[in-house]
Structure formats: C-alpha cells, structure tokens
Amino acid sequence: MRRRMLVVGNWKMHGSIAFAVDLAKTVVDASCNFASMDIAICPPHVLLGVVGTQLGGSEVALGAQTVSEFAEGAYTGETAASMLAELGCKFVIVGHSERRHLFGETNDIVAAKAAMALAAGMTPIICVGERLEDRKNGTTRTVIGEQLRPFMEPPGIDTLRQAVIAYEPVWAIGTGETATPKEAQDVHNFIRSSIAVVDKSISDTIRILYGGSVKPDNAPDLFRMTDIDGSLVGGASLKADDFLLICGSTQPN
DSSP, rough: OOOOOOOEOOOOSSHHHHHHHHHHHHHHGGGGTTSEEEEEEEOOOGHHHHHHHHHTTTSSSESSOOOOSSSSSSSSTTOOHHHHTTTTTEEEEOOOOHHHHOOOOOHHHHHHHHHHHHHTTTTEEEEEEOHHHHHHHHHHHHHHHHHHHGGSSSTHHHHHHTEEEEEOOOGGSSSSOOOOOOHHHHHHHHHHHHHHHHHHHHHHHHHEEEOSOOOOHHHHHHHTTOOEEEEEEEEEGSSHHHHHHHHHHHHHO
C-alpha cells in the first residue's frame, strides 16, 4: 500500500506578518481539495504564532525550521522543543543542509535535535543529502549513510520509527537544478534499503520526501517514483499557486 503523501513548505528566512497571514490563509482555504495527503508549513520562528493562528482548526500542520538540541538553559537565541510544541508545531525540520554547512551542525547534533523534537511530541523531518563534489566523486551513498548512522542503532532507531526523512541533494537546493526522477528514486531506495537492514517495519512505513528545486512541472514525475512520498519544498512554497499545484501532484489521476 502506498504511504500517505506529505508536502512540507520550508519558507526559510522569508516573509512578513502580512505575507505569512495571506499565504497561510490561501493554503488553508485550498486544503480541502487534498484530503488524501498531508500538508505542513514551516515559517521562520518569529512567524510561527501568526501562522499557527491561521492554521488553527485546519488540516494543515505547523512546523518549525530547526530546534535546539538542549532542553532549556542559557542558550541565547535558541528555541527549545517544548516551546515549539506549545505553539502548536507538529513537525520540526532538523539537519537541513543550510544548517549543516552554514552553521556547523554535525550528524550527532542533528540526531540530538531529532530526539528533542520527538520527546516533545513533534515529528522530526531529518534532512540528508550530498554536495556536488560528493556526487562527482561517487560518494553519495557513503555521505548519506554517515548522515543516517546515528539513527541506525538504539536509541536513534526509535527516533526514526516516528520520523520523516527528506533527501535533499545540496547541489539542487535553490539552484534550479533537480535530480531526475530516476536519480532521486535511486537514493530514496538506498535510504529505505539501509533502514530495512536494521528494521524492515520502519523502512516500509517511513515517509521519505524529496527536496531540491521542486516545482509544479517536475513534481508529478517525482511523485510517481515508488519510494518518494512527497516533498520538502523551498522557494516554490512562497508562491501559493505553485505550492498548491505541487500538493495537487500527489493526488491520484
């Protein structure tokens, strides 16, 4: 049976209060057309409150773009998982390539963040992906395997049981380039097969999203792939029409 599709909008560091209210309302108003799949919106932290208000009572879930690996304390500028949960967040993105490469988040930090999100009752969206030099060197699987390493044994496997994975080839994020459906499927299958070695039940049920310049014109072909269960959408999530077309691409013809 096909896993339930999930499309997540990652607004990154974009938007104003007026923009957030308008975009969230538009997505909510259209969400009744997508009853067979799940939608989530991840705005910047300072907009979580206003977006959450717009999403309240709808089937569109609120998500955050990152979370602290610490429960509480003297960590200026950080946001605890309990705080995000109190705001109504259902998802938290962890380990996005921009967090890994711009802010130095290691695989173990990403695993700690995912565990914090889960402990607070939220679903972590664990991002993995290779850079262009990794792909050229033929080390894509090695890199992704290492990013998955903390989740392949206790207690990480218990986190993975209730998580979502997002495969985002770094070379395709914000570049206009995207992996072909076959290239994406090959990596998704590798991820699922790697998990199956540890726990077949998790590999059968975990949703693996594709991210990396997903647009309305390439989403349908990507979503036809067996192991692609939706998308983590960046730039296109800032345009209501594009985001909703991507959501619509998950629907059976």
